[in-house]
Amino acid sequence: MMRKPEIIFALFLALCIFACSGKKEPYVLAGKVVNTDADSLFIQLPVDGKFFYRVNSVKVPIDNEGNFSAIIDQETSGFTSISFPKTRGSIRTWIEPGYSDTVFIDFEDFSKLAFTGDHADANSLLNNFERIPYFHAFGGKDEKYQKDSVAQRVYDQVMDLNEKELVEIDGLKVKDKITDSFAKAMAMESDLHWKSVFASATWRHYYFKEQLKRKSPYNDEWKELYLKMFDETDLNNPEYLVSNYYRTFAEDYMNLYPRVAGIEDQPDTTLSQDERIRAYHQDRIDNIREKLSGENEELMWSFYLYNAAIQKQYEKVILDSYEELKYNYPETLYDPVLKEHIDPIRAYHTKLEQPMSDKIIMIENADEYTTWEEMVEPYKGEVLYVDLWATWCGPCKDEFEHKEGLYEFLDGKPIKILYVSSDRDEAEGKWKEMVNFYGLEGVNMRISQELFWKIWKDMLGSNTAAIPRYIIVDKEGNMIVKEAARPSEGQKLYDQLASYLE
Numbered sequence: 001m002m003r004k005p006e007i008i009f010a011l012f013l014a015l016c017i018f019a020c021s022g023k024k025e026p027y028v029l030a031g032k033v034v035n036t037d038a039d040s041l042f043i044q045l046p047v048d049g050k051f052f053y054r055v056n057s058v059k060v061p062i063d064n065e066g067n068f069s070a071i072i073d074q075e076t077s078g079f080t081s082i083s084f085p086k087t088r089g090s091i092r093t094w095i096e097p098g099y100s101d102t103v104f105i106d107f108e109d110f111s112k113l114a115f116t117g118d119h120a121d122a123n124s125l126l127n128n129f130e131r132i133p134y135f136h137a138f139g140g141k142d143e144k145y146q147k148d149s150v151a152q153r154v155y156d157q158v159m160d161l162n163e164k165e166l167v168e169i170d171g172l173k174v175k176d177k178i179t180d181s182f183a184k185a186m187a188m189e190s191d192l193h194w195k196s197v198f199a200s201a202t203w204r205h206y207y208f209k210e211q212l213k214r215k216s217p218y219n220d221e222w223k224e225l226y227l228k229m230f231d232e233t234d235l236n237n238p239e240y241l242v243s244n245y246y247r248t249f250a251e252d253y254m255n256l257y258p259r260v261a262g263i264e265d266q267p268d269t270t271l272s273q274d275e276r277i278r279a280y281h282q283d284r285i286d287n288i289r290e291k292l293s294g295e296n297e298e299l300m301w302s303f304y305l306y307n308a309a310i311q312k313q314y315e316k317v318i319l320d321s322y323e324e325l326k327y328n329y330p331e332t333l334y335d336p337v338l339k340e341h342i343d344p345i346r347a348y349h350t351k352l353e354q355p356m357s358d359k360i361i362m363i364e365n366a367d368e369y370t371t372w373e374e375m376v377e378p379y380k381g382e383v384l385y386v387d388l389w390a391t392w393c394g395p396c397k398d399e400f401e402h403k404e405g406l407y408e409f410l411d412g413k414p415i416k417i418l419y420v421s422s423d424r425d426e427a428e429g430k431w432k433e434m435v436n437f438y439g440l441e442g443v444n445m446r447i448s449q450e451l452f453w454k455i456w457k458d459m460l461g462s463n464t465a466a467i468p469r470y471i472i473v474d475k476e477g478n479m480i481v482k483e484a485a486r487p488s489e490g491q492k493l494y495d496q497l498a499s500y501l502e
Helices: 004-021 120-128 141-146 151-174 180-211 220-231 238-242 245-261 273-291 294-309 316-328 335-351 372-379 394-400 403-410 425-438 449-459 491-498
Strands: 027-034 040-044 057-061 067-072 078-083 091-095 100-106 114-117 360-362 383-389 415-421 442-446 469-473 479-481
Touching: 027 091, 040 067, 057 067, 078 180, 091 100, 091 120, 100 120, 114 120, 120 151, 120 180, 141 151, 141 180, 151 180, 151 220, 180 220, 180 238, 180 245, 220 245, 238 245, 238 294, 245 273, 245 294, 273 294, 273 316, 273 425, 294 316, 294 335, 316 335, 335 425, 360 425, 372 415, 372 449, 383 394, 394 425, 403 415, 403 491, 425 442
Parallel strands: 027 100, 360 442, 383 415, 415 442
Antiparallel strands: 027 067, 040 057, 040 078, 078 091, 100 114, 383 469, 469 479
C-alpha cells in the first residue's frame, strides 16, 4: 500500500495532468481514520449533481497508517457520503471541481470528526445538522416530533428548525466560508428535510386513526396543513434533486398524499393476485408520470423501478416500465444501476419459458400437512437440510446464489435438501415460478401458515419468525441443529453436514 508521501506525489501528478488537459481540475478528498480495522471506504458520488442511491459509488483503499485519498473527476458539484464496511451511518461532504478537503475520523469517538480544506467550516456544519435518514419507520428518529397533538405547533417547530439552519448557512456566506453552490444546496436540503419531518408526523397520526382505527390526534387541521405544504412546494424544481430528501418528500406526495387527500382509488377486489400487483405498480408509476416532468420525472421514475427491482419479485410490469423509461430517456444517467437489477427480471421471464429440471421435486398439497412429522416422514433414512424461505424474502433469495457449491458437496451423499416455503395460498404461482427460476434442486413444498408458526413456536421456541432459517434433521426425523450454517458460509456448512453422516 502507498505511504503518505507517495499519496501526495500521486495527487500532485494527477492534478498536473488535469491542468495540462484543459479540463476543470478535479475535486480531491483525503483523510485519516483511526481506531478501525477497515481497509477501505466507499464514496457515494452524485450523478450530474443529483443524488441517486447506489449509483456512482467508488471504493477507496485505506493504507496501513489509516490514510486514504480520492481524486474525483466530476464536472458538477453535489453532495457525497463516505461510508465504511460493517459500520452504520455516513459522513457527508460537498464535491466541487477544483476544490479539496480532508477529514479526520475516530471510530471510537465521532465527536472528534474534523475537517480541513476549502469547505472545512461548511462540511462541519453539514455534519452537525440533525438529519433523519429513514422516515415512517416505527421506533425511528422522527418519533420525537410526533409527541405534540396540535398540528400547527408541530409545523411551526420543524419550520423554526429549518429557519435556524438557514441563518447558520447565511452566517457562513457572510464570512465567505461557503461557496454559493454549496449554500444553495444546503438550503434546498434543509427545506426538504424539515418538511419531510412534518409529513412523517402527519402520516403517522393519519395511519393510526384511519388505517388502524386507533386513538390518534389526527384531525382536519393536520390534513389541511399537510396538503397545503405539498401544494406550495414545486416538486418539479430540478434544483431539489441535489438532495436525497427530494426522494423522501416526493415519495410522500406520490404515495401518501392521495390517501390523506381522500382521492386514491379503491383497489379492484375482482382482480387476481398478479393483476393486483401489476395494477399497484402501474398506478404508482402513472402517478409519477402525471405529476412530474423532465429531470424530476426521470429520477423518481428510475428510483421507483430500482427500488421495486431490488425486491426480487421479478414483476413483468417493472420490466415493461423500464423499456418505456428508456424510450423516453434513452441517455438516462441512472441506467447502469437500473440495468444491473432489471436484467435478472428479463432472465427470470426467459427461464420460465423453459421446462423445469427433473432434479426439482414439487410436493403438491403440502399446505395440507398439519405436523412436522408429516413433512419429514417420507425422507427418513437420510439427513435433511431444511431451508425455510419465502418469495418475498430478499436474503433468502440471496442465499440461492451459493447453492451450486452446496449441490457439488451433496453429490453422492445421503443428504437431501427440503426447500420449505411459508408463502400464503395467493402466492402459489409466484412460488412455483421462483423454484423454477432459481433451480432449487431437491424437495420443494409450500406449507400452511398454521404449520409454519407451529414449527416456530413449538419446535424452534420463538413467537417471532426470521427467515432464512436452516435446520439439520437426522435420519430419524429429529431436529438436531435448529440454526444451521447458511449456504453462503460454504465450508462451515459442509463440515457441519458431514459430521452427521458418521
